[in-house]
Amino acid sequence: MTRAVKLGSAPDSWGVWFPDDPQQVPWQRFLDEVAAAGYTRIELGPHGYLPTDPSRLKEELDQRGLEMTAGTIFEHLHRPDSWDSTWQDVSAAASLTAAMGAKHLVVIPDFWRDPATGDLIEEPQLTDEQWTPYARNIDRLARQIREEYGLQFQFHPHADTHVDTHENVERFLAATDPSLVSLCLDTGHISYCGGDNLKLIRDHPDRIGYVHLKQVDPAVVDRAHAEGIGFGEAVRRGAMCEPPLGIPEMPPILDALSALDTELFAIVEQDMYPCPPDQPLPIAQRTYDYLTTCGGGRLV
Template identity: 65%
Template sequence: MVGIGTAPDSWGVWFADDPQQTSWTRFLDEVVAAGYTRIELGPYGYLPTDPVRLKDELDRRGLTMTAGTTFEQLHRPDGWDATWRDIAKTAELTAAMGAQHLVVMPSMWRGDNGEIVEERLDHEGQAKHGQAVTELGRRLAEEFGLQTQYHPHADGHIDTQDTVERFLAETDSAYVNLCLDTGHISYCGGDNLELIRKYPDRIGYVHLKQVDPKVLAEVEAEGLSVDEAVRRGVFREPPYGAPELPPVLEALAGLDAEVFAIVEQDMYPCAPDVPLPIAQRTLAYLTAHGGSRSI
């Protein structure tokens, strides 16, 4: 069964504190109004970081948390300490909410204005990176009881189908599996259904989003960053983009596992009245095509 949830990202939230973003209280209230019962933590510091207060805010709205989200920089020789410092606080709060997953994303090789900020990892670099992420997953499991779900990201060091498959080959499934983000996989020319078919035991978590092929072609032709693509509306609500989500939900439902599929439609920045109607329509569409509000 595929349990549907949502995230602060679908309300235009990318940062802990930004005047362009919806307030956290409005976000939580509108999640309930849209009909969802599951959320992700979002950027650390957006929702209250005191676990007692956050648990109370969730409980009185009938919400549960499925995962925290964070970035890593473990491909850098000196990246462990900075990565662990940021991840540990997110993991601690995530675990305190009763969530089982931590979604971890790669550092970017391309900056917001489109310039190349780091060289892509070669095979040796990918192998070392995979070993480091495995060690991260081991520590997160042992210290916080969390399952690490790795999230490929456009303009990140793990992005294309090739880099995703090599990452899976270089990591230990006992500690690291895949957060399949359907939008980022499609953005980078990958095949979501192929990944589910080839690696059914490595699909640990899912982010649902769709890409507008027309906008994607424009930003690729201009060599723009994914951040600029988001500002141009590259990620669309279903069913108006790619990939088609009903076949993805069907394939996920066929896995021998209960899967959380979190709607994560990047919309930064967006006007405060935009997210709620989209969230309502998206949930209705996904539940009509096999998704479930509860597991």
């Protein structure tokens, strides 16, 4: 039995990485254009980019026929004494997400390499001694998000973080509680870090709770790894590309996701910060047309 995956998009596909940045399109334009591209579902994006007043945000979404699927926020629980500062950020995003009627919170680990400069700011790998308390803190965070806000915790492996490679994703899944922690499978980041998306879906079907659909240009990624540059610079060079021009191939991914027979949101993302303001909409329209065509009924 298969079930259609619910398609959406996000501010990320409009070059939005920060709550406020003069290089980014205004939030009103993002909402107008994401609806014009054909999408009816979006993520919250960086907390503070879209209006944080629930009533106003709901009004803006309703005017455009949009619904919220998830909030998005970073965590840094691998660092000592980091609970309070992490919870301050996470709870703010979770509160707005729940107020919008969404059921998921996508949580991303913080960087070991500065995304702007590419400078090393921490060791790239957690030690064996760091993994256990980190996983325990993640379980605690997921439990508290569920208990206080009714949200499912979706952990997002990400380039230039400590949960990046296939090996580290496997280690993270083994160390965390499957009843609390699901995976936001970002197909682009898994491929960027040399992982195998299909194998993760096959090996951990019960841990795939949310999806970001994204492709990478393997030639750009190979050069980025060879030169040791950071993820931010790799994006500026075009590491994340418009499907179907990159990897992983989308049809097998969609086949595997729809075969999970569970409700899944698949949110289109294409990192391209910064970008000209007129660039995102045509790409978003082409991507929507491509995915809904190649989806063969597996996307709605």
